[in-house]
Amino acid sequence: xxxGIIGGGSLGLLLSSYLANNHNVTLYVRRISQLENIQAxxxxxxxxxxxxxxxxxxxxxxxxxxxxxxxFITVKQPQITDVIEQLRAVNPAGSIIFLQNGMxxxxxxxxxxxxxxxxxxxxxxxxxxxxxxxxxxxGTIKLASFSGEIDDLIQLEKALHDDxxxxxxxxxxxxxxxxxxxxxxxxxxxxxxxxxxxxxxVDNEYITRIAKKLTREAASVLHFSEEEAWENxxxxxxxxxxxxxxxxxxxxxxxxxxxxxxSGYLLGVVDEPERIPYTMFAxxxxxxxxxxxxxx
Amino acid sequence: xxxGIIGGGSLGLLLSSYLANNHNVTLYVRRISQLENIQAxxxxxxxxxxxxxxxxxxxxxxxxxxxxxxxFITVKQPQITDVIEQLRAVNPAGSIIFLQNGMxxxxxxxxxxxxxxxxxxxxxxxxxxxxxxxxxxxGTIKLASFSGEIDDLIQLEKALHDDxxxxxxxxxxxxxxxxxxxxxxxxxxxxxxxxxxxxxxVDNEYITRIAKKLTREAASVLHFSEEEAWENxxxxxxxxxxxxxxxxxxxxxxxxxxxxxxSGYLLGVVDEPERIPYTMFAxxxxxxxxxxxxxx
Numbered sequence: 001x002x003x004g005i006i007g008g009g010s011l012g013l014l015l016s017s018y019l020a021n022n023h024n025v026t027l028y029v030r031r032i033s034q035l036e037n038i039q040a041x042x043x044x045x046x047x048x049x050x051x052x053x054x055x056x057x058x059x060x061x062x063x064x065x066x067x068x069x070x071x072f073i074t075v076k077q078p079q080i081t082d083v084i085e086q087l088r089a090v091n092p093a094g095s096i097i098f099l100q101n102g103m104x105x106x107x108x109x110x111x112x113x114x115x116x117x118x119x120x121x122x123x124x125x126x127x128x129x130x131x132x133x134x135x136x137x138x139g140t141i142k143l144a145s146f147s148g149e150i151d152d153l154i155q156l157e158k159a160l161h162d163d164x165x166x167x168x169x170x171x172x173x174x175x176x177x178x179x180x181x182x183x184x185x186x187x188x189x190x191x192x193x194x195x196x197x198x199x200x201x202v203d204n205e206y207i208t209r210i211a212k213k214l215t216r217e218a219a220s221v222l223h224f225s226e227e228e229a230w231e232n233x234x235x236x237x238x239x240x241x242x243x244x245x246x247x248x249x250x251x252x253x254x255x256x257x258x259x260x261x262x263s264g265y266l267l268g269v270v271d272e273p274e275r276i277p278y279t280m281f282a283x284x285x286x287x288x289x290x291x292x293x294x295x296x
Numbered sequence: 297x298x299x300g301i302i303g304g305g306s307l308g309l310l311l312s313s314y315l316a317n318n319h320n321v322t323l324y325v326r327r328i329s330q331l332e333n334i335q336a337x338x339x340x341x342x343x344x345x346x347x348x349x350x351x352x353x354x355x356x357x358x359x360x361x362x363x364x365x366x367x368f369i370t371v372k373q374p375q376i377t378d379v380i381e382q383l384r385a386v387n388p389a390g391s392i393i394f395l396q397n398g399m400x401x402x403x404x405x406x407x408x409x410x411x412x413x414x415x416x417x418x419x420x421x422x423x424x425x426x427x428x429x430x431x432x433x434x435g436t437i438k439l440a441s442f443s444g445e446i447d448d449l450i451q452l453e454k455a456l457h458d459d460x461x462x463x464x465x466x467x468x469x470x471x472x473x474x475x476x477x478x479x480x481x482x483x484x485x486x487x488x489x490x491x492x493x494x495x496x497x498v499d500n501e502y503i504t505r506i507a508k509k510l511t512r513e514a515a516s517v518l519h520f521s522e523e524e525a526w527e528n529x530x531x532x533x534x535x536x537x538x539x540x541x542x543x544x545x546x547x548x549x550x551x552x553x554x555x556x557x558x559s560g561y562l563l564g565v566v567d568e569p570e571r572i573p574y575t576m577f578a579x580x581x582x583x584x585x586x587x588x589x590x591x592x
Contacts, residue, residue: 193489194584206584210577277573281506288490288502 001159002026004094006062006083007074008034010125010246011099013133015072017045017055018165026058028065034130035059046134062086067093070156076246077104077261084108095148095156099141101184101246103177104261106146115148117156118173120180122236124243137240140166144173179232182218184262186211186233188247189282192257192289195248199241202234210278211237217276221266247286254293259286297455298322300364300390302379303371304330306421306542307395309429311368313341313351314461322354324361330426331355342430361386366452368393372542373400373557380404391444391452395437397480397542399473400557402442411444413452414469416476418532420539433536436462440469475528478514480558482507482529484543485578488553488585491544495537498530506574507533513572517562543582550589555582 001023005012008029016027020043027043029035038059046052060066065086075083077100087096088111097117098105109116124137145153153169161167170176187201190211194200201211212230219229250257263283267273273280297319301308304325312323316339323339325331334355342348356362361382371379373396383392384407393413394401405412420433441449449465457463466472483497486507490496497507508526515525546553559579563569569576 193581194588196588200588204584204587206580206587210580210584278577281574281577284502284506285489288500288506291500291502292490292492292496 001069004028004066004068004071004092005074006065006071007076007079008038008130009074009076010127010133011121011123012072012074013043013127013131014045014123014125014135015074016057017043017053017133018162019160020055020057021164022162024058026060026066026068028060028062030062031130032061035061037130041131044132046128046132048136065090065092069094070160071096073098073100076100077102077258078256080105081108084112087112087114095152097143097156098146100261101188101258102181102261103265104258106177109146112147115152116146117143117148117153118146118177119143120176124240126244126249136243139239140168142168142170142176144170144176146173178222178224181262181265182215182222182224182229183233183236184247184258185218185266185279185282186214187237188245188257189259189263189286190214191245192247192251193282193285195252197241198237198243198245201237203241213278214282217279218266221270221276221279251286251289251293257286257290259283259290297365300324300362300367300388302358302361302367302369303375304334304426305370305372306423306429307417307419308368308370309339309423309427310341310419310421310431311370312353313339313349313429314458315456316351316353317460318458320354322356322362322364324356324358326358327426328357331357333426337427340428342424342428344432358382361388363389366391366393366456368395370395372396373398373554374552376401377404380408383408383410391448393439393452394442396557397484397554398477398557399561400554402473405442408443411448412442413439413444413449414442414473415439416472420536422540422545432539435535436464438464438466438472440466440472442469474518474520477558477561478511478518478520478525479529479532480543480554481514481562481575481578482510483533484541484553485555485559485582486510487541488543488547489578489581491548493537494533494539494541497533499537509574510578513575514562517566517572517575547582547585547589553582553586555579555586 003023004026005016006028016025019025042054042056044052044054095115099119099121120142122139126134128134157167157169200207215230215233216226219226247257263279266279270276299319300322301312302324312321315321338350338352340348340350391411393415395415395417416438418435422430424430453463453465496503511526511529512522515522543553559575562575566572
């Protein structure tokens with residue numbers, strides 16, 4: 001397939017390198033310096049226990065969008081509005097797959113004419129430099145249809161799937177995204193607030209106490225079973241125990257986080273924010289850390 | 297007067313140096329290395345805009361308690377039980393003045409036979425080394441009687457007071473300690489959690505939001521006016537804006553904090569802890585940071 005990947009962060013680099021095995025990949029980035037770096041050096045994929053690999057991919061600036069069979073949108077929530085504007089302006093042929101955390105993009109993607117799919121990424125990855133990415137936790141990418149045909153999604157999944165980089169089709173996009181959102185609403189703010197790896201959610205008994213209450217509040221807002229939700233949070237925390245969550249990485253590097261699309265979403269849909277005080281405290285804490293970061 | 301000061305932390309060193317001007321001071325410390333250092337070098341007091349000063353004081357190990365006209369107990373809450381045991385064993389002549397934050401010591405001090413007074417310290421001080429202390433914020437020490445005679449306290453205050461290091465008599469020990477506790481329950485955990493100086497309570501709008509809710513909860517538990525309490529919190533945060541709170545210093549140096557005697561006290565006296573969720577989150581956060589510190 002001919003695939004366009006928008007966003008040169010850790011996920012964009014990870015997808016570009018794995019998909020370059022079987023597909024013709026074009027990576028769209030924002031900065032000329034990153035474009036030149038990847039044109040000159042390709043993308044280097046670092047793996048835990050294997051030698052690193054190098055991949056040649058096409059690279060373009062994001063304001064030169066072309067047509068592709070499928071697009072993956074990997075930018076984070078704070079950049080999503082700009083990217084959707086560009087997609088609307090170009091209106092490219094091809095399916096569009098959104099891989100954001102949280103629910104902040106849902107209202108905006110419903111304005112697109114192309115068939116739209118959403119996905120939840122269970123890989124751990126860390127960007128080492130503009131053209132180097134480290135694959136930290138092996139997982140799958142779960143896809144569901146938002147406005148596309150389910151049969152088209154099944155074909156897409158067949159074309160994308162590879163045993164070394166699996167894809168999976170889910171039948172309810174809302175359940176898919178909300179399950180991921182719940183996990184993110186617990187693990188992300190707490191690992192950022194306490195500056196700890198994901199495993200501390202289960203290893204530090206006091207963080208565990210707070211995590212349980214955040215899980216209870218999020219499950220109540222999203223109408224999930226609290227027990228199942230807590231099992232899922234613990235499973236992800238254990239499977240990615242050494243990993244730095246994306247929100248912790250954002251705070252450490254003084255970048256804007258995805259807190260609005262995650263905890264902010266829960267606070268926006270609940271009838272009274274006072275019903276979910278732990279979520280409110282976590283939300284305000286991340287805003288406080290972002291504000292503190294502006295002074296550095 | 298002949299004064300014994302128990303505890304060689306920032307407050308013990310500060311009191312020793314100021315009181316050495318007019319009194320015969322003996323400082324009691326726990327470690328021989330600190331005793332030897334102060335015997336050899338005296339105590340150095342650093343001031344903001346004046347040259348530093350050096351004071352010779354007597355220094356003894358805390359398990360060699362002697363009799364004094366008055367004792368100041370400056371150790372933190374986690375050490376208070378041991379000190380009270382020693383005071384009970386020696387039963388020294390003289391008034392005993394407790395200067396702890398929080399309310400953790402109140403039950404224990406009622407077992408002492410000597411006349412007991414409690415105080416709230418409004419100075420800012422930071423221990424630079426075992427024999428050096430920096431006076432960061434100038435304030436007063438407010439004293440109230442717990443089991444002593446008010447007339448004796450007034451005499452004591454007259455003997456201690458000096459315009460360069462003032463003392464003041466208050467008439468209700470409970471109001472005195474609870475007013476201080478409320479301010480500590482807001483400023484201490486938040487400055488420790490966000491690793492910020494005291495001024496961030498009023499300068500970072502998101503920390504301000506959390507601080508307001510903590511103030512509301514504490515005022516409700518302690519039966520104080522929320523508005524007055526918030527004015528007091530803001531005043532102290534502004535007056536000590538550059539200072540590192542004692543709890544932040546404890547977390548930065550991986551020491552046990554006074555959280556049990558502060559937020560833990562509020563959680564212990566409220567009928568249902570769910571009524572004060574922000575206090576609970578702050579309390580659990582500090583325990584989480586202490587736990588994280590054990591791994592370093």
